[in-house]
Structure formats: structure tokens, C-alpha cells
Amino acid sequence: MTFSTSVELLKFHSVAYTIYAMLIISVIAWFAYNLTRKEKAKAIVRIPFYLYIGFLVFMGVMHHIFTYNTIPWVAEDIMRHDIKPDKTFEIKIAHHKFDLPGKMEIKKGEKVLFDAKSADLVYGFGLFRQDGSMVSQMQVNPGSRNDLLWTFNECGEFDVRSTEYAGPAGNDMLVKKAVVVTGCNEGGKV
Amino acid sequence: MSIMTGTNFDASKLTALQKITLRAVVMSFLFYGLASIEGTLMRVALVNPSIPPINGSPEHYFSIMTVHPIIGIFGSTYQLVFAAFMFLIPYLTKKPLYSVGLANFVWMSITIGSAMAWIAAFIWHYAPLYTLYWPLPADTDQFQVVGGLVFIVGVALIMIGTLGFIYNIYATIFAKVGVHANKTTKELLISGFGIDGMLNLINKLRGKPPYTKEPALSLPVVAIFRGTVDTFLDAIVILGAGILVLVYLLADASGVSWDVHAVDALLYKNFFWWGLDLVADGLVLIYVAGSWYLLATIITGQKLFMENVARAALLLELLVSWMVWSHHLLGDQGQPEMMKLISGEMVTMFELLTQGLALFITLMTLWKARPLKMTMELKYLLGGLLGFGLAVPAAIIQADMGMNRVLHNTQWIIGAHVHIALLTGLYMTLYSVVYVLWPLLTNNTKLFSMKLANTHYWLHLIGSIGMGAFMGMAGLDGMLRRHFYMDGEYQTFMILAAICAIMMVTAWVIFMINIIMSVGIKGLIGIFLPAQDDTATFGIDPQPSVVASLKK
Numbered sequence: 055m056t057f058s059t060s061v062e063l064l065k066f067h068s069v070a071y072t073i074y075a076m077l078i079i080s081v082i083a084w085f086a087y088n089l090t091r092k093e094k095a096k097a098i099v100r101i102p103f104y105l106y107i108g109f110l111v112f113m114g115v116m117h118h119i120f121t122y123n124t125i126p127w128v129a130e131d132i133m134r135h136d137i138k139p140d141k142t143f144e145i146k147i148a149h150h151k152f153d154l155p156g157k158m159e160i161k162k163g164e165k166v167l168f169d170a171k172s173a174d175l176v177y178g179f180g181l182f183r184q185d186g187s188m189v190s191q192m193q194v195n196p197g198s199r200n201d202l203l204w205t206f207n208e209c210g211e212f213d214v215r216s217t218e219y220a221g222p223a224g225n226d227m228l229v230k231k232a233v234v235v236t237g238c239n240e241g242g243k244v
Numbered sequence: 245m246s247i248m249t250g251t252n253f254d255a256s257k258l259t260a261l262q263k264i265t266l267r268a269v270v271m272s273f274l275f276y277g278l279a280s281i282e283g284t285l286m287r288v289a290l291v292n293p294s295i296p297p298i299n300g301s302p303e304h305y306f307s308i309m310t311v312h313p314i315i316g317i318f319g320s321t322y323q324l325v326f327a328a329f330m331f332l333i334p335y336l337t338k339k340p341l342y343s344v345g346l347a348n349f350v351w352m353s354i355t356i357g358s359a360m361a362w363i364a365a366f367i368w369h370y371a372p373l374y375t376l377y378w379p380l381p382a383d384t385d386q387f388q389v390v391g392g393l394v395f396i397v398g399v400a401l402i403m404i405g406t407l408g409f410i411y412n413i414y415a416t417i418f419a420k421v422g423v424h425a426n427k428t429t430k431e432l433l434i435s436g437f438g439i440d441g442m443l444n445l446i447n448k449l450r451g452k453p454p455y456t457k458e459p460a461l462s463l464p465v466v467a468i469f470r471g472t473v474d475t476f477l478d479a480i481v482i483l484g485a486g487i488l489v490l491v492y493l494l495a496d497a498s499g500v501s502w503d504v505h506a507v508d509a510l511l512y513k514n515f516f517w518w519g520l521d522l523v524a525d526g527l528v529l530i531y532v533a534g535s536w537y538l539l540a541t542i543i544t545g546q547k548l549f550m551e552n553v554a555r556a557a558l559l560l561e562l563l564v565s566w567m568v569w570s571h572h573l574l575g576d577q578g579q580p581e582m583m584k585l586i587s588g589e590m591v592t593m594f595e596l597l598t599q600g601l602a603l604f605i606t607l608m609t610l611w612k613a614r615p616l617k618m619t620m621e622l623k624y625l626l627g628g629l630l631g632f633g634l635a636v637p638a639a640i641i642q643a644d645m646g647m648n649r650v651l652h653n654t655q656w657i658i659g660a661h662v663h664i665a666l667l668t669g670l671y672m673t674l675y676s677v678v679y680v681l682w683p684l685l686t687n688n689t690k691l692f693s694m695k696l697a698n699t700h701y702w703l704h705l706i707g708s709i710g711m712g713a714f715m716g717m718a719g720l721d722g723m724l725r726r727h728f729y730m731d732g733e734y735q736t737f738m739i740l741a742a743i744c745a746i747m748m749v750t751a752w753v754i755f756m757i758n759i760i761m762s763v764g765i766k767g768l769i770g771i772f773l774p775a776q777d778d779t780a781t782f783g784i785d786p787q788p789s790v791v792a793s794l795k796k
Contacts, residue, residue, distance in 0.1 A: 060650040064720045071641065071660075075713075078633045086626050089610060090618045103550070103604075110600045114593035118644055125646035132581050132645070176377040176509055178575075178653065180724075186733055187722040188650050191575060195509040196379075198578030217575075217653050219373055219726035221386040222302040 055124050058207040060189055063125060126205065127190065130165075134203035139167035147194055148173035150223045152214060154232055160206055162237040167203050172196040177224065178217030181233060183210060191217045209238035246764065251690040253763040255770025259779035260344045260789070261331060262685050266771045268327030268351035269678070269685075273756065275319030275358060280749050282312045287711070287742040293730040305728045306373070307365040313374045317523065318402045319358030321670065325531060326350060326409045328677050329468050331685065331782065332538070333413055336465050339422040340780040342415035343791040346408050353405030360398025364391045373726065375520075376485055378512040379504035382492035392493045396486045403479045403486070410476050417461070417469060419790050427460050435460035436469035437562075441555025448552075463551060464541075467534020470562045474526030477566075481519020485512075510578045518569040524662075525595060526565030528670060530558060532632065533602035535673050539625045540606045542680055544613035554605050561598040568592040571643035575652040584645060592643040599636045603629055620697055624676035627705050631669025634709070635661050638716070651719065658725040659715020659741070667708035667748065675704075684782065692761035700755040707747030714741040 057063040088095040122128050130137065141160065145168055146153035160166055170179045172194045179202065180191035189212060192202040211234050216227035245251055258266070286308055289298040298304050330350075334341045341347065364370040368391025372381040381392060418432055434440050435456075443455035461469065488507065495502045537548050548554060570587035573579040606629060616622060638661040642651045651657060682691070691697060718737035723729070760768065780789035787793065 063646075064650060067641070067647070068717075068720055071638070074637060075634055079630065082626055082630045082633065085607065085611070086618070086623075089614050089616050089622075092615050094614065106604060107597065107601070110597050114596045114640060117640065118589050118593070121644050121646035127649060128646040131649070132585075175380055175383065176513075182722055185721075188654065190649055191652060193573075193576045193652075195513070195576060195578060197505055197508055198510045198576070200577050202577065215724075215727075217724055218377070219306070219375075219380075221380060221383060222306045222369075222371060223386055225302040225306075225728050 057125055061183075061187060061208075064187075126207075130203055130205065134167075134201065137165060137203060139203060140164040142167040142169055145170040145179060145194075146173070147171070147177050147179075147216075150175075150216075150220060150227055152216075152227060152229050152232075154214065154229060157231075158233045160233065160235045162206055162209055162235055165203060165205050167201055168192075170194045170200040170202075172200070175220040175224075176218055177220050177227070178215075180215045180217035182213045182215055184213070184231075188217075193218055206235045209235045211235075245692075245761075247761060248765050250760075250764025250767050251692055251762050253686055253689040253767040255763075255767045255773070256776060257687055258771070258775060259777045259782075259786070260775040261334060261341055261780045261782060262687075263771055263775045264344055264347040264351070265327045265331040265681075265685055267348070268323045268330075268354075270768065270771060271351055271355045272320045272323035272327065273752075273759070275315050275323065275355075277749075277752050277756065278362070279312055279316035279320055280745075280752050282308050282315065284742070284745040284749050286312070287738070287745040290729055290738045291735065291742050293728065300730060302728045303369045303371065306371040306726075307369045309726070310371040310373050311362045311365040314361045314399070314402075315358055316666070317374075318354060318399075319362075321666070321674075322402070322406065323351060323354055324674050324678075326354075326406075328535075328674070328681065329413060329531075330409070331681065333416050333465065333468060334780060335684070335782045336462050336538075337417065337422070337424065338781075338784050339416060339419055339424060339790075340787045340793070341789050342412050342419060344778070344780055344789045345791065346412045350405045350408045350412065353401050353408065357398045357401030357403075357405060360401065361395050362398075364395035364398060367391070368394070370395045376489065376516060378488075378507055378509050378516075379492075381489045382496070382504055384493070384496045389493050389497045392489065393497075396490045396493070400483060400486050400490075403483045406475060406479045410472055410479070413468065413472055415790070417465065421790065422784070424460070431460050436466060438466050438470065438555040438559040441466075441552045442559060444552045445556055459555075463548060463554060464534045464538035466555060467530055467537065467558055470558050471527040471530035471534065473562060474522040474530065474565055478519050478522040478527065481515065481522070485516050485519070488512075510573075510576060513573060513576065514569070514579075517572045518566075521569040521572060522565055524665075525568050525592075526562070528665075529565070529595065529599060529602075530561050532628070532670060532673055533558060533561065533599070535677055536602055536606040536625065536629070537609075539621065539673070539676050539680060540609040543616065543619070543622050543625065544609055546609065546613050549605050549608040549612060553601065557598050557601045560594070564591055564594045564598060568595065568643075571639075571648075574643070574645055574648035589644060593640060595636060596640050599632060603633060619679070620694075620701070621676045621679040623701055624672045624679060627701070628669055628671075628673030628676060631664055631667070631672055631708070634712075635665035635669055638664070653725055654719035655715040655723045655725050656719030659712045659719060661712075661716075663715065664709060664712035668705065668712070671708070672705070675701075686763065689762055692758050696754050696758040700751045700758065703747045703751035703754065707744045707751060711741050711744035711748065714738075714744065 143158050177194040179194050181189040194200045211231040214229045214232040294300045330347050368388045370387050370391030440456050440459045568591050570583045571592045574588050714737045718734040723734045778788045779786040781787045
């Protein structure tokens with residue numbers, strides 16, 4: 055199981071978290087109901103204390119192991135300094151304006167490095183689909199290295215928007231269709 | 245019974261300890277209302293940006309966004325928590341409060357400080373947000389210096405008030421009077437940090453008799469003791485950041501232009517988040533766990549389930565809270581990967597364990613005492629448990645290098661995690677404390693209406709979970725948390741979230757009507773008049789505060 059885009063990942067996350075939310079709400083509601091009944095409810099399942107603790111630790115650890123193995127950008131991000139990108143785009147930001155290297159044209163599957171520099175404030179660099187959903191992002195701190203290595207597994211035109219607040223003047227930091235990814239089959243995917 | 249006189253409340257019979265507690269509680273709920281209205285204004289503006297008073301102005305919108313958490317967290321939550329603890333510590337330790345004067349200074353300092361921060365945003369539109377990411381708070385191209393100065397002095401006053409609270413709490417705990425007259429400072433320290441609980445567990449495993457059968461401090465006091473360590477560290481960090489901003493603003497005002505890049509933005513972020521995160525992942529979680537334990541024991545009238553484990557878990561939570569700040573920096577590429585991995589992911593994961601333990605212990609204590617009557621305090625406690633049951637796993641999900649890449653700074657973070665943790669988890673726990681303490685603080689004043697109390701409960705519960713959920717869904721669709729959308733983006737979720745926000749404002753109005761109709765306008769004013777009775781104890785022989793006794 056691998057999530058090739060954030061859309062797939064967030065759909066899965068949405069379903070999984072909704073199921074969990076419904077479960078915990080039901081458990082507390084069931085608990086509250088039985089707490090007041092004179093007739094003592096029989097436990098549906100007996101959970102030994104140490105099994106419960108073990109379950110919490112297991113879930114916490116497994117979550118990270120699961121995401122590491124199913125979300126492709128995690129390993130790529132950690133190892134990005136050892137990976138030679140196919141393309142590098144220098145992004146400059148100053149006075150609440152993006153200075154982009156023209157239209158950024160990318161072939162699907164290419165490893166692209168977005169290397170951003172801020173001359174003044176803390177900004178964000180976010181890539182968004184035309185429906186407003188997020189592809190990826192990073193913070194852009196002045197005086198630090200801000201490099202995002204990304205492999206596009208989907209085609210289309212993507213907007214660049216600042217994902218960090220840098221004062222009210224930064225509210226318009228949006229460049230429409232700044233990135234174009236081509237090379238997909240019909241349907242837009244790999 | 246009338247709006248002027250209330251039910252049977254008599255402010256003139258209140259002791260000094262009751263009055264200083266109630267003053268902070270009143271201010272807390274007024275600030276809560278303000279924060280609630282501000283939040284609703286922002287939610288409504290995301291549906292219709294041109295609606296007054298924001299009128300499509302990002303300057304106005306972000307000014308509100310800047311003070312909303314200051315008013316909500318410091319003006320309201322801090323005051324309510326501090327008020328409860330300044331009453332509970334003398335009550336639980338069976339000793340007088342150290343200083344009534346200092347307690348008065350605390351609520352006044354936090355009230356004035358919060359009001360100043362609000363004024364700075366309202367008049368001068370000073371809007372660096374609560375994150376104060378360097379060098380934005382010192383950006384005089386966008387913000388007026390005077391606005392910044394008023395804001396920073398306001399926040400400094402809040403932190404000075406906080407330090408006053410901390411001093412009062414520790415001075416009360418360590419006072420060698422009453423039941424602690426023969427205790428040494430070492431014994432109190434060992435108990436305060438929960439080392440006795442840890443030694444009891446170790447001795448049990450080794451088949452030895454317990455280190456102590458009667459710990460010097462009760463478990464809720466231990467939670468307050470430890471949470472206050474984080475409150476102190478947090479106050480120092482925020483004061484430090486405030487001084488930095490103040491120095492730059494004063495330099496600018498005097499015509500000197502200092503290079504803001506002399507301070508590294510990422511290093512500052514690490515320093516600031518280390519401190520700020522002690523609020524969210526330190527004192528809140530520890531105070532909340534302590535409050536759950538206290539509420540469970542008061543509601544059931546029984547001992548806490550697995551008390552030694554709970555004591556040990558509180559120590560673990562304290563250590564964990566010092567090492568988790570990097571989960572706020574998973575989107576910062578300059579942050580070392582090992583820090584992201586260890587602090588941001590692995591240590592943060594322990595919060596699932598510590599908070600899961602607190603949830604388990606509280607539920608088990610309640611379960612073993614069943615059948616219980618579904619009182620307001622029990623209802624709210626269950627709501628609080630549910631809130632953290634929803635919000636903590638949401639936090640663990642986003643504190644992951646894969647997930648954070650697409651969730652950071654979205655409405656998911658502030659909705660599904662922060663607002664559900666604060667409004668459902670924390671506030672419902674605090675309302676439970678309010679209902680438990682109500683008869684003690686008001687000398688058994690009759691509540692005006694149980695119907696209003698129940699209406700408040702359901703509106704707050706459904707409104708808070710609903711708003712957090714719809715904000716979270718918008719976040720999954722890419723909606724950012726610190727952006728003023730003006731072209732009707734994410735409309736469906738924003739309309740639903742705004743309806744839920746209005747439900748919560750309505751809940752607050754109903755709660756206030758119920759309280760005012762119970763204590764009356766005269767009673768409300770009476771709370772702020774000097775106390776005739778200088779008693780600073782509760783439940784034992786009346787005694788004045790430690791400071792007052794020393795003066796005598």
C-alpha cells in the first residue's frame with residue numbers, strides 16, 4: 055500500500071479518523087449510560103491494564119512506521135541531501151512577493167528541488183491544486199536552508215501560495231498556475 | 245428572586261479566599277465571552293468577508309486573530325485555572341493561602357495585561373499573531389511601534405501575574421504550618437515531583453514495603469505542583485521573547501535601525517516553541533490530568549484507581565513536555581532531521597501514553613463507583629474526557645513527518661486538534677470544576693435554572709465538536725489556518741463551522757444569564773468589594789493568610 059498523492063493520503067486519513075471519532079464518541083456515550091444504571095452492565099470486553107498500555111505504545115509506534123512505509127515523501131525528505139534532483143528551482147521571497155523562475159515545467163516522476171530563500175520575514179512555500187487542496191509545503195525562514203525535494207506523481211497546473219502568516223500584507227501571496235506537470239496518461243495520474 | 249438579588253447569594257458573607265477566587269472567575273468568563281465573540285466574527289468573515297466589523301480588511305481580521313488566543317488562553321483559561329488552584333491548594337493541603345494580596349495582584353495583573361494586548365490590536369492593528377515569529381513582531385514597516393509596545397507590555401504584565409501565581413502556590417505548599425508543620429522541604433519536594441509514587445512502585449516490584457503509605461501531598465496537589473513547573477518555564481520564555489521585541493521596538497522608536505537578522509529566525513522559533521509548547525503539552529495536560537483525578541475522587545467519594553501509577557505518569561508527562569517542541573517545526577527544512585524524528589515524532593508519541601493513562605484511570609475510578617447520579621459535574625467531566633479523547637490522537641497523527649507535510653498550518657491543526665482540545669476537552673473539564681466548587685465558593689447558593697445549565701452543556705458540546713470537525717474537514721481540503729479567504733473558498737464547511745461557533749456564543753450567553761440570575765447584580769458587585777472576613781482557609785478552622793498571620 056502506497057499513497058502516491060496527498061489526495062489519496064488525506065482521503066484515507068479522513069475515513070480512518072472519522073471511524074475513530076465515531077468509536078470514541080460511542081464508547082463515552084455507552085460509558086455514560088451505564089454509569090448511572092442501577093443494574094450493573096456486564097463488561098463487553100475485559101482489557102487488562104498492561105495490554106491497554108501496550109496497545110497505546112503499539113499504535114503510536116505503528117503510526118510512524120506505517121506512514122514511513124506508505125508515504126513516499128517521508129524517506130525522500132529525510133535523504134534529500136543525498137539525492138540528486140532532476141531539476142532545481144530557486145525561489146526568492148521578499149517584501150511579501152514571490153520571485154519565481156518563470157513557469158516551472160516538470161515531467162511527472164521527476165525529482166524536483168524547490169530551494170527557497172527569504173530576505174526578510176518567515177513565509178511559507180505551498181503547492182496547491184486548482185481545487186484548493188494542498189500538494190506539499192515547507193516553511194521559509196530567513197537565514198536558513200529551505201529546500202523541498204518533491205516528486206510529482208500527478209499532472210496538472212499548481213498554484214504557489216505562502217502557507218505562513220507574514221503580516222496582513224502577505225495575504226495576497228498567491229501565484230496562479232506557477233507549476234505545470236505534464237507526462238501523465240489520460241486521467242491525470244501516473 | 246430577581247436579577248438584582250439573585251437566588252440566595254450573599255457576597256458579604258464571603259471569606260477573603262472565596263472572594264479572590266470568584267473575582268478571577270468572573271474576569272475569566274468575561275474574557276471567555278470576548279474570545280468567543282472574536283472567534284465567531286472570524287468564522288462569519290470566512291463565510292462573508294465584507295460583513296461588519298471586519299469589512300473585508302485583512303488588517304482587522306489578523307488583529308482579531310492575534311488577540312483571540314491571548315484573550316482566550318491568558319485572559320480566560322489562565323485566570324480560571326489559577327483561580328481554581330489558588331482555592332484548591334489551601335483546601336486540599338488544609339493550610340491557609342500564602343497571600344491574599346498577591347492573589348489579588350495576580351487577577352488584576354492578568355486582566356490589565358490582557359486588556360492592553362487587546363487594545364494594541366484594536367486601536368493600532370498590531371498583528372504578529374501569538375506565534376510572534378521573528379522578525380515579524382519587530383516589523384515596523386507593517387506595524388506601528390506604539391501598538392507593539394502596548395502589546396508587549398500587556399503580555400509582560402500577564403507573565404508577571406503568572407509568576408505571582410506560581411510564587412503563591414509554592415509558598416502555600418511549602419509553608420510549614422498546619423498538617424505540614426513537621427514536614428521537611430525535602431519530603432514535600434519528593435512528594436511534589438511524585439518521586440514517592442515512583443519509589444512505591446519500585447518497592448512493590450521488589451517485594452518491599454511501600455516508601456510511604458501516606459504521601460505528603462495529595463495527587464491533585466502533585467499535578468498542580470508539576471504543572472506549575474511548566475507554567476514557570478513558559479512564563480520565562482515568553483518574557484524573554486517579549487524583552488527581545490521590546491528592545492528592537494524601543495531602538496526603532498529612538499531612531500536607531502537595528503538589523504533584525506542578527507537574531508536567527510529558526511533558532512528563535514525553537515526557543516519560542518519550546519516555551520510556548522509547555523502551555524499546550526505541559527501545563528494543560530498535567531493540570532487537566534490532575535483535575536480529572538480530583539473530580540473523579542470528589543464525584544465518586546472513593547480513592548483514585550492505581551494512584552501510584554498516576555503519580556509516576558505525571559512525572560513522565562513533565563519530562564515529556566520538555567522534549568516535544570519539534571513537532572511544531574516538522575515543516576522547517578533547516579531543523580535537524582534527528583530533532584524532528586526524536587523530539588517531533590517519538591517523544592511526542594508518549595503523550596498518547598500519558599494522556600491515555602489519565603483517561604483510563606479516571607474512567608476506571610468512575611466505573612468502579614457506579615451507579616452514579618448524572619450530575620452537571622459528571623456530565624462535564626465526561627465531555628472533557630471525550631474532548632481529549634478526540635484531540636490527542638489528532639495531535640499524534642499530525643506530529644508525523646509524512647502527515648505534517650500536508651497538514652501543517654491548515655485548519656485541521658487549529659480545528660480538529662486545538663479547538664477540540666481547548667473548547668471540548670479543557671473547558672468542559674473546567675466547567676466540571678466550576679460546578680464542583682460552586683457550593684463551596686458561594687456558600688451553597690441555589691443555581692437559578694438547571695434547564696439553562698443543561699442547554700448550555702449541549703450547545704457547548706455540540707458546537708465545539710462540530711466547529712472543530714468542520715474546520716478540520718476544510719483543512720483536509722487544503723484550507724490554511726492563518727489566511728483570510730475572500731473568494732468564497734471552502735464555503736460549505738465555513739458555513740457549518742460558523743453555525744457551530746454561534747451555538748457556542750449562545751451557550752456562553754445562557755451560562756452567564758444563569759450565573760447572574762443566581763448571584764444577582766448586587767452579588768456580582770459585592771464580589772469585588774473588600775472582604776470583611778480575612779479567612780484564607782477552607783474546610784478547617786478559619787485562619788488568615790500566612791502573610792497576614794506573620795504580620796499579626
